[in-house]
Amino acid sequence: xxxxxxxxxxxxxxxxxxxxxxxxxxxxxxxxxxxxxxxxxxxxxxxxxxxxxxxxxxxxxxxxxxxxxxxxxxxxxxxxxx
Amino acid sequence: xxxxxxxxxxxxxxxxxxxxxxxxxxxxxxxxxxxxxxxxxxxxxxxxxxxxxxxxxxxxxxxxxxxxxxxxxxxxxxxxxxxxxxxxxxxxxxxxxxxxxxxxxxxxxxxxxxxxxxxxxxxxxxxxxxxxxxxxxxxxxxxxxxxxxxxxxxxxxxxxxxxxxxxxxxxxxxxxxxxxxxxxxxxxxxxxxxxxxxxxxxxxxxxxxxxxxxxxxxxxxxxxxxxxxxxxxxxxxxxxxxxxxxxxxxxxxxxxxxxxxxxxxxxxxxxxxxxxxxxxxxxxxxxxxxxxxxxxxxxxxxxxxxxxxxxxxxxxxxxxxxxxxxxxxxxxxxxxxxxxxxxxxxxxxxxxxxxxxxxxxxxxxxxxxxxxxxxxxxxxxxxxxxxxxxxxxxxxxxxxxxxxxxxxxxxxxxxxxxxxxxxxxxxxxxxxxxxxxxxxxxxxxxxxxxxxxxxxxxxxxxxxxxxxxxxxxxxxxxxxxxxxxxxxxxxxxxxxxxxxxxxxxxxxxxxxxxxxxxxxxxxxxxxxxxxxxxxxxxxxxxxxxxxxxxxxxxxxxxxxxxxxxxxxxxxxxxxxxxxxxx
Numbered sequence: 001x002x003x004x005x006x007x008x009x010x011x012x013x014x015x016x017x018x019x020x021x022x023x024x025x026x027x028x029x030x031x032x033x034x035x036x037x038x039x040x041x042x043x044x045x046x047x048x049x050x051x052x053x054x055x056x057x058x059x060x061x062x063x064x065x066x067x068x069x070x071x072x073x074x075x076x077x078x079x080x081x082x
Numbered sequence: 083x084x085x086x087x088x089x090x091x092x093x094x095x096x097x098x099x100x101x102x103x104x105x106x107x108x109x110x111x112x113x114x115x116x117x118x119x120x121x122x123x124x125x126x127x128x129x130x131x132x133x134x135x136x137x138x139x140x141x142x143x144x145x146x147x148x149x150x151x152x153x154x155x156x157x158x159x160x161x162x163x164x165x166x167x168x169x170x171x172x173x174x175x176x177x178x179x180x181x182x183x184x185x186x187x188x189x190x191x192x193x194x195x196x197x198x199x200x201x202x203x204x205x206x207x208x209x210x211x212x213x214x215x216x217x218x219x220x221x222x223x224x225x226x227x228x229x230x231x232x233x234x235x236x237x238x239x240x241x242x243x244x245x246x247x248x249x250x251x252x253x254x255x256x257x258x259x260x261x262x263x264x265x266x267x268x269x270x271x272x273x274x275x276x277x278x279x280x281x282x283x284x285x286x287x288x289x290x291x292x293x294x295x296x297x298x299x300x301x302x303x304x305x306x307x308x309x310x311x312x313x314x315x316x317x318x319x320x321x322x323x324x325x326x327x328x329x330x331x332x333x334x335x336x337x338x339x340x341x342x343x344x345x346x347x348x349x350x351x352x353x354x355x356x357x358x359x360x361x362x363x364x365x366x367x368x369x370x371x372x373x374x375x376x377x378x379x380x381x382x383x384x385x386x387x388x389x390x391x392x393x394x395x396x397x398x399x400x401x402x403x404x405x406x407x408x409x410x411x412x413x414x415x416x417x418x419x420x421x422x423x424x425x426x427x428x429x430x431x432x433x434x435x436x437x438x439x440x441x442x443x444x445x446x447x448x449x450x451x452x453x454x455x456x457x458x459x460x461x462x463x464x465x466x467x468x469x470x471x472x473x474x475x476x477x478x479x480x481x482x483x484x485x486x487x488x489x490x491x492x493x494x495x496x497x498x499x500x501x502x503x504x505x506x507x508x509x510x511x512x513x514x515x516x517x518x519x520x521x522x523x524x525x526x527x528x529x530x531x532x533x534x535x536x537x538x539x540x541x542x543x544x545x546x547x548x549x550x551x552x553x554x555x556x557x558x559x560x561x562x563x564x565x566x567x568x569x570x571x572x573x574x575x576x577x578x579x580x581x582x583x584x585x586x587x588x589x590x591x592x593x594x595x596x597x598x599x600x601x602x603x604x605x606x607x608x609x610x611x612x613x614x615x616x617x618x619x620x621x622x623x624x625x626x627x628x629x630x631x632x633x634x635x636x637x638x639x640x641x642x643x644x645x646x647x648x649x650x651x652x653x654x655x656x657x658x659x660x661x662x663x664x
Contacts, residue, residue, distance in 0.1 A: 015612055018229050034139045035178070035356040038203060039383075040554070040620035044611045051604045063387070064358045 004053075004077060009070050011048050016041065027071050032064040042067050049073065055080040084445035086314040089456070096459040098490055101306035104313050105345065114277045115305050116159070116191030119344035120151040121274070132349045135323070135369055136181050139355040144181060148347065151188060154181075156269035158189025158222075161261050165243050167220055169194030169275050172285060174213060174221040175330070176231070178202050179354040182247040183330060185263055186222050187340055191283055191302075194275025198285045198297075201331030201556075202227055207566060207617040210234040211294050212287045213241060216497055225249030228258065279303035285497060286333045288434040289559030291548040297497030298434045304337075305345055307438035307491030311458060312342030315430060316373055317402050317445045325351040325366070326375045332556060333434040334406055337491070338375055359387040363395040370399040377407035379554040381414045381427060382585045392421045402445060404428040407555020408587045409543040412452035429454055431483075431543070433529060434557075435506070437491030440529075441483075441541050454533065454541040462486035463541075465533050466526060471508045477537040480544050484508065484526035492520055492527070506530075549643050551580035553588050558622050560643060566617050567592055567624075570610055572600040575633050579647040581626065592624035593633060593646055602629035 005027050013025060016037050031037045037045055046062050049055070057080060066076050085104075086092050101107075111122075123131070129149040136144045146154075167173060173190045175197060177183050183199075190197040198216055200209060209230055213221070220243035221231055228246050232255060235241055244258045251260035277283075283302045287295040312318055316338065324343050328334035343350045353365050357380065366374065384392075403418060403425050410429040419426040428443035431454040441463060443455035457463035464473040465481030474481040487507070495516040496503045504510050507519050508526040519525060532544040551558045560578040567576035575595045580588030592610070596602065607627045615623040634645045648655040 030139070030356075032356045033358050033361055035354075037356075038620050039357055040623060041615060043625050044608060044615060044623065047604075047608050047611065051608060060386075064356070065360075068358070 001074060001078070004074050005070050007052065008049065008073055008077075011052075012037070012045070012070070015044070015048075025070075028069050030068050031070075032068045037067070039064060045073075049077055053077050053081060084314075084317050085319070086317070086444055086446070089444050089447050089459070092314065093459040098306050098310070098460055101310040101490075105309055112274060112276065113279055113302050113305070114191060114194075114274050114281075115283055115302050115341055115345070116155055116188040116193075117274045118305060119341060120148060120155050120188055123148040123344070123347045124152050126347070128347050131347065133344060134181065134184060135349065135351045137351075137353050137355070137365060137369075138180070146181065148344075151185065151344070153268050153270065154185035154263045155188035155192055156272035157263040157266055158182075158186045158261075159192040159272050159274075160269045161245075161263070161266070162189065162193055162195065162220065162243075165220065165245070165259070167193060167195050167243070170282065171195045171219040172198045172216045174198040174200055174216075174218045176200050176202055176204075176209065176221055176223040176227055177247065178224065178226070179329060179335075179352050180224070180248065181352075182222070182263060184340060184352070186247070187330065187336065191277075192272060192274045194277060194281065196282045196285050196299075197336075198287075199330045199336060200287070201329060201619065203621070204230075204331075204619045205615070205617045206230040206233045208562070208619055208622070210237060211562070212297070213238050215287070215294065216285055216297055219243065220245060222247055225253065277302045280494070282494070284336055286336070286434045288333075289550055289557045289562060290502075291550055291559065292561055293502075293559075294562060295559060296499055296502060298333075298437075298493040299495050299497055300437050300491065301494055304437045304491035305341060307489055308337050308342045309345050311439040311442075312338060312346060315428070315439050315442045315444060315458070316342065316375060316404055318343060318346055318348045318373055320347070322348055322372045323351060323370055323399070324348050324373045324375070325353070325369070325371045327353070327362075327377060327380060328375075328406075333437070334375075334377075337438055338406075357383065359384050359391055360394075363392065363397065366397050366400065367395045372399050373402045373404075374400060375404045375406065376427075377555040378405055378410045378414060379407065379586050381405060381410065381418065385414055385417050386585065389421050397422060400425055402428075404430055404443075406430045406432070406439075408552045409452070409454065415449060415451035426451070431455070431531075431541070433531075435493045435527075436485070436489070436529075437493060438489070440485060440489075450540050452542065453536075454543050456539055456541065461489055462523075464526070465535055465541075466508065466528065468532075471526070474535070478534050480532055480534045482547055483529045483531045483533050483541070485529070486523050487520045487525055487527050488523055494520060549579065549647065551578070551588050551590055553580065553583075553590060553621055554586040556621050558590060562618060563590060563592065563614065563622050563624070564641075566614055566622075567594060567610070569617075570613050572596050572606060573610070575641070577633050577641045577643050577646055578624065579643050579650055581650040583625075589625040590622060591626045591628065591650060593628050593630050595630055595632060 326339040430442040563578035581591040
């Protein structure tokens with residue numbers, strides 16, 4: 001689980017934050033509600049997760065709340081990995 | 083009793099002078115939107131009334147009075163003047179919805195300069211195109227967004243002033259200036275620019291089917307249209323707490339998120355944080371919001387999160403709801419009536435170019451769910467036959483939504499593009515200048531949208547008449563996306579169209595052919611998506627990419643988007659005899 005969280009966090013830092021960004025993002029940092037990832041960009045984050053873990057997340061489960069932290073994203077991934 | 087009282091009576095007795103009565107306007111007063119939204123409200127005795135209730139992410143919350151608006155807008159005006167900004171210069175506002183956005187907008191207008199607000203999620207390429215087009219002289223931004231400016235500033239020789247309005251001044255780079263208006267000395271007096279009705283005020287960029295985005299130029303007398311529509315359609319009263327959810331990077335956020343409410347002296351709320359349904363409901367509850375102007379995309383997202391969530395909040399202060407951005411579907415109108423104490427969203431139709439609402443559902447009028455409503459009093463509207471461009475007389479027949487020119491908030495031109503402005507008018511002569519066009523009651527201004535009118539005069543939206551993609555209530559130009567797509571190392575050719583989406587009405591779908599040596603893959607698709615997101619904006623990012631061996635083209639080699647779009651929408655592809663079979 002820690003490895004999965006690190007991979008998702010790394011992707012978020014690489015793709016949604018700038019190199020010299022002062023925002024520190026941790027596993028429980030709000031992503032959607034803080035504006036780091038907006039609702040349109042969430043689509044690419046979902047796509048990353050689906051590609052990386054070879055899963056398909058139903059739209060009704062890929063809500064802003066479910067994608068609001070690395071922890072909640074990984075809970076969702078884990079559920080679909082079975 | 084609503085402000086408009088009776089739609090029929092308002093229509094019959096209409097004059098735009100009623101807007102002056104609504105504002106208690108006296109001849110000889112200064113017609114400057116910046117001062118009208120701040121100084122004038124103080125002068126009428128409301129200096130201590132709350133103008134802005136602002137909440138950011140976390141627990142950040144601020145309140146500002148109209149006197150604060152007056153002082154801080156003076157502060158921006160004075161500072162910009164000292165930086166060498168003169169009346170008529172374009173000053174870009176490129177920041178999230180922080181208080182300084184609102185103060186600076188009024189300050190720019192007080193100085194007589196032209197405010198050019200841009201959506202802060204734009205990537206550096208979208209920003210560059212718009213700043214270059216407007217020959218923008220100064221940009222006001224934040225530590226978060228100044229990075230995008232740094233990437234492009236060397237390509238913008240006319241951009242002289244890069245001003246960062248918050249953060250740590252020690253982190254600025256050479257050529258950047260720091261200005262935090264709230265910690266700067268308070269400017270009690272500023273000699274406001276003596277604008278007249280035709281003085282330019284705001285430049286909003288909007289996308290078209292072809293070419294890069296165009297700057298729709300507005301003037302200070304737009305305020306009459308914005309004030310009267312705010313009063314009659316949004317029905318704002320002195321004791322209302324109003325929330326317009328739009329970002330001032332788009333026209334709704336300035337016309338109805340700044341000018342309309344504040345020129346009437348209304349208290350308004352701004353929420354600067356990411357969207358979640360519970361956060362929005364909490365915001366309404368905490369601030370006792372009474373009038374709410376939002377967008378179909380957000381309403382459908384709220385709807386998706388269910389009725390149970392709504393019930394967890396006390397939303398009993400709400401008394402009037404309205405919507406704008408794209409057509410509001412009947413289901414969303416009916417749903418809102420079920421969960422918001424019987425209140426249904428009133429759909430409104432207008433666009434960047436019109437500057438104010440044109441066809442709307444009015445308070446007190448029967449809402450026909452899914453309908454756009456009826457033309458605002460004083461607006462002469464019709465739908466024109468698709469071929470003859472004559473007004474359609476048959477109920478239910480689809481045509482082009484068009485308006486007779488001459489309403490106060492009408493855009494005055496596209497920035498430096500009078501030919502494109504002229505092309506929007508049916509009946510215009512080849513050499514007509516913008517001033518002649520906008521005052522000629524014989525012409526029709528064509529909006530680019532299709533609708534029908536039923537036998538009772540209600541308008542029903544059908545769709546765009548062009549290839550522009552309306553996603554989440556924002557127009558995105560396919561040309562801009564395609565131009566950026568072919569800059570990706572793997573892409574040879576590209577076409578972008580809108581595809582249906584349950585929440586956003588449309589989202590961008592790209593069709594691409596790949597250069598030799600590249601193979602379709604999920605990882606490449608994600609790479610292309612992120613490439614566009616960063617260069618243009620999250621709105622422009624294709625949410626689906628389809629790899630093709632070749633794109634449909636005419637025999638002259640032009641990509642036929644119409645064909646791809648028809649397939650996406652499950653529509654008849656029409657005459658394809660002109661498609662190349664090579």
